[in-house]
Amino acid sequence: MGDKITSDALKTFFRRDLFAEFVGIELLDAEGGRAKARLRLKDHHRNSIGLIQGGAIFTLADLAFAAAVHSRGQIAVAIHCSISYLKAAKGDLILAEADEVSCGPKIAVYTVRITDTSGEVISLFEGMAYRKKESWKL
Amino acid sequence: MGDKITSDALKTFFRRDLFAEFVGIELLDAEGGRAKARLRLKDHHRNSIGLIQGGAIFTLADLAFAAAVHSRGQIAVAIHCSISYLKAAKGDLILAEADEVSCGPKIAVYTVRITDTSGEVISLFEGMAYRKKESWKL
Amino acid sequence: MGDKITSDALKTFFRRDLFAEFVGIELLDAEGGRAKARLRLKDHHRNSIGLIQGGAIFTLADLAFAAAVHSRGQIAVAIHCSISYLKAAKGDLILAEADEVSCGPKIAVYTVRITDTSGEVISLFEGMAYRKKESWKL
Amino acid sequence: MGDKITSDALKTFFRRDLFAEFVGIELLDAEGGRAKARLRLKDHHRNSIGLIQGGAIFTLADLAFAAAVHSRGQIAVAIHCSISYLKAAKGDLILAEADEVSCGPKIAVYTVRITDTSGEVISLFEGMAYRKKESWKL
Numbered sequence: 001m002g003d004k005i006t007s008d009a010l011k012t013f014f015r016r017d018l019f020a021e022f023v024g025i026e027l028l029d030a031e032g033g034r035a036k037a038r039l040r041l042k043d044h045h046r047n048s049i050g051l052i053q054g055g056a057i058f059t060l061a062d063l064a065f066a067a068a069v070h071s072r073g074q075i076a077v078a079i080h081c082s083i084s085y086l087k088a089a090k091g092d093l094i095l096a097e098a099d100e101v102s103c104g105p106k107i108a109v110y111t112v113r114i115t116d117t118s119g120e121v122i123s124l125f126e127g128m129a130y131r132k133k134e135s136w137k138l
Numbered sequence: 139m140g141d142k143i144t145s146d147a148l149k150t151f152f153r154r155d156l157f158a159e160f161v162g163i164e165l166l167d168a169e170g171g172r173a174k175a176r177l178r179l180k181d182h183h184r185n186s187i188g189l190i191q192g193g194a195i196f197t198l199a200d201l202a203f204a205a206a207v208h209s210r211g212q213i214a215v216a217i218h219c220s221i222s223y224l225k226a227a228k229g230d231l232i233l234a235e236a237d238e239v240s241c242g243p244k245i246a247v248y249t250v251r252i253t254d255t256s257g258e259v260i261s262l263f264e265g266m267a268y269r270k271k272e273s274w275k276l
Numbered sequence: 277m278g279d280k281i282t283s284d285a286l287k288t289f290f291r292r293d294l295f296a297e298f299v300g301i302e303l304l305d306a307e308g309g310r311a312k313a314r315l316r317l318k319d320h321h322r323n324s325i326g327l328i329q330g331g332a333i334f335t336l337a338d339l340a341f342a343a344a345v346h347s348r349g350q351i352a353v354a355i356h357c358s359i360s361y362l363k364a365a366k367g368d369l370i371l372a373e374a375d376e377v378s379c380g381p382k383i384a385v386y387t388v389r390i391t392d393t394s395g396e397v398i399s400l401f402e403g404m405a406y407r408k409k410e411s412w413k414l
Numbered sequence: 415m416g417d418k419i420t421s422d423a424l425k426t427f428f429r430r431d432l433f434a435e436f437v438g439i440e441l442l443d444a445e446g447g448r449a450k451a452r453l454r455l456k457d458h459h460r461n462s463i464g465l466i467q468g469g470a471i472f473t474l475a476d477l478a479f480a481a482a483v484h485s486r487g488q489i490a491v492a493i494h495c496s497i498s499y500l501k502a503a504k505g506d507l508i509l510a511e512a513d514e515v516s517c518g519p520k521i522a523v524y525t526v527r528i529t530d531t532s533g534e535v536i537s538l539f540e541g542m543a544y545r546k547k548e549s550w551k552l
Contacts, residue, residue, distance in 0.1 A: 019191035022182040044160040053157035054216050055197025062193050078192050080356045080404055082220035084523050086516040101538050102500040109498050124515050128356055218494045218542055222385050224378040239400050240362040247360050262377050266494055295467035298458040320436040329433035330492050331473025338469050354468050358496035
């Protein structure tokens, strides 16, 4: 089934992710174990010292990770995620690109690079998911 | 200076965390390397399969971690965070409790347990911060 | 079955862990989701700047984690581990104590505190295991 | 100074890493923020169920990470490492390749892919180091 899942179907599915919608995250593309998502930065994404809040960056990366693993067909739940914060973001948007490291029948692992408008990697995310037997459906 | 920082001062400081405010996180208490924060769960905290979104849980834990490390006086930035998702949350609020593992002059480490209304640990977070020389101020 | 597994049976089982034996790790105790292991420090545990090598500390913590999860009966394989290095070890032995955070039918999580002879926490380890259906046997 | 450090100088420096030597790890190459290390697998690298022990894989990855960060000149200590175990290794050697994600004045981050003789990624490692002011010397 995996190879029939389109980016459009995944975008429709993840529009139901109410928290990602609330935060303002846009899923740009998801197919074949990869995904891209974007966040246009607003004041409400900032923390107490004026930087982009770590939770906003994490949520963006997490959505790209979720879309990438769901492009493989089965419902999956995150079991472990980590994020390294490397630099402060410059500019008014950040982009997350998820790549598949490994996708087994039960466990799948993805890395996500988050870049700012200058193209620099500002954070590195890794997500591990547990894949259920059922496929997701629209 | 560390021992003079009150929970009230930290609450005022973290009210400037616009993303935590936007998400609906309340800092309950922060002092002496520990902190507690709470999130009352709403529909907009849910993901595409109806569970509390991982980014919302992470953001709650991250705020408790940030408050705990700032209770030591110096400005600190998160450099690495990880989260294990153990169970789905039951009930309508989740609570994060941060404890200090180690607070050196430059690097500090905290663990955060996130529990639901049944008292079960639903997620375990660990945060590492880099402490700057300057103290934060209101 | 979990409640019948003795610390002695686990010690016998882990004596087959040839790498832990090679490194010099002793399993002291394992029962009911908890375990303790010890490493007497020798010159061959040191790194290029004379400190205890991170891999030696990791291997000690990993054995305590493995023993703790196997005290629950099923064969388990580590899927994700992380370690924070907090201080240099003082004295001539280090001790690892594993505690269970969560033990589900498939996924289990343990934290391990590694202390030196002064009693200080020098490292904090977290391990996530995937539990197979089969029980281990002597 | 970074660009003058040769792979030969790093190999000499890491021959002082007594634990890596004891485990049987060979540093093959290290320069410009990258490094490669190899472990020829022996019986004493196996765990209680006959697989390559996680601590042996970690120690190999950790040495590649350490060599990569020391190729930048300053003494560095690991502060946080994580490893995902993806598959069992096939064949009689494993190879670790470290790449630089970010190297700031204080904090540097590397990812390490560990492959077996079939070329498959068996584990993914990430290491974060704190860089001291002093350069290392032979």
